[in-house]
Amino acid sequence: MNRLFIVAQAELARRLSRELEGDGFSCYVAQPQEDVSHIGAEVVLVEVGEGQPYQKTEELCRALKLERRLPLVALVSKNAFAAYAGELKTLLCDDFILEPYDRQELLLRITKLIGEEKHAGDQQLVIGDLVINLTQAEVFLSGRAVELTFREYELLRFLASHPGRMYSRDALLNSVWGYDYFGGDRTVDVHIRRLRSKIEDAEHNFIDTVRNMGYRFRKQE
Known part of the structure; x- marks a missing residue:
């Protein structure tokens, strides 16, 4: 829309x-x-x-x-x-x-x-009220800009590009942080929590937790 x-x-x-x-x-x-x-x-x-x-x-x-x-x-x-x-x-x-x-x-x-x-031609991902401008690396929710760190943006871009697909923490570390990242996988949880605080509220839910497995970006109706 x-x-x-x-x-x-x-x-x-x-x-x-x-x-x-x-x-x-x-x-x-x-x-x-x-x-x-x-x-x-x-x-x-x-x-x-x-x-x-x-x-x-x-x-x-x-x-x-x-x-x-x-x-x-x-x-x-x-x-x-x-x-x-x-x-x-x-x-x-x-x-x-x-x-x-x-x-x-x-x-x-x-x-x-x-x-x-x-x-x-700017390339965009549009998920309901959430818009990810892939060309400008910008994110908007309900028409207003959302300020994300580089890693938060990359995490959101990756998940939103594969709606409905579950990724383990290790898979997200490899895809978003890179294979040479040696930090613990709990850094994924921290970034997911921060990302949710910026793009989710009572009316907007985008990221699901798959218990004991990982995360997935919710498919929109």
């Missing part, structure tokens, strides 16, 4: 989220004042001119485009267009749509951007 992140005032964010989820997207929302520097999504919709000064929106778009390299669609209200028409070209957005936001037009623009990004 394609993921959208909507940065907009609450009423607009709820309406767009409801409409786009009906079209098969998984939507996450944030208010313009929130820190969204670590979000991850196929496309980000950013409301312009409402809820925060134009300069702040410009800085946000610049950060998301240059640092996160995310495709952006600017949602430009009538008031914002009247006030900033000459400045909109400075926004580092891939596309613009003017109020009123027609659902079909917005859907076409989003779908086009997603197609272009997939053609450009």
Whole structure:
């Protein structure tokens, strides 16, 4: 399922989220004042001119485009267009749509951007709300970045690449740490515990313990 992140005032964010989820997207929302520097999504919709000064929106778009390299669609209200028409070209957005936001037009623009990004081609593993970007070595849960150590990332990548398959601690040591690693196999338990604390909660369970044997990444329905 394609993921959208909507940065907009609450009423607009709820309406767009409801409409786009009906079209098969998984939507996450944030208010313009929130820190969204670590979000991850196929496309980000950013409301312009409402809820925060134009300069702040410009800085946000610049950060998301240059640092996160995310495709952006600017949602430009009538008031914002009247006030900033000459400045909109400075926004580092891939596309613009003017109020009123027609659902079909917005859907076409989003779908086009997603197609272009997939053609450009970051490789990803998508498991429910968990996204592992194999090209950038990044992990996102429910649209937000998860900070992992190198070994935690490699352990997650390996297990998620083989869902449903059980691996013993020795097998994980050999595959993730390497054959020349001489530490005890309990280091696997420690890293699994730390990894679970970062990607699992009441709504998300990805790694199963196979008693007296090892671990496996759960197959998602």
